[in-house]
Amino acid sequence: MYVCSCFGITETQVREHAAGGACTPRQIASASKAGTDCGSCVRRIQSLLGRGGCPRRELLSETLAGASETAVQAVQAVQDLPEAA
């Protein structure tokens, strides 16, 4: 299915660019030109990227969530240490 009719860019192509690291409409435009003419496809591209279309973004979110959890555990461990006399 075409996402950008101005440049003939399909949903599959947008997903491929996203898998390659393009996680914003601007990056998709740099990779494919999609969204750089009439602009009517930009919202559609944004929604594709927001719905699991960007594997790197999800990986980053999971990594940050894990790092945040680790930081909380580290703070709790420090708080549990006995105070030095």
Ligand code: FES
């Ligand atoms: S439909 Fe994508 S720039 Fe026009």
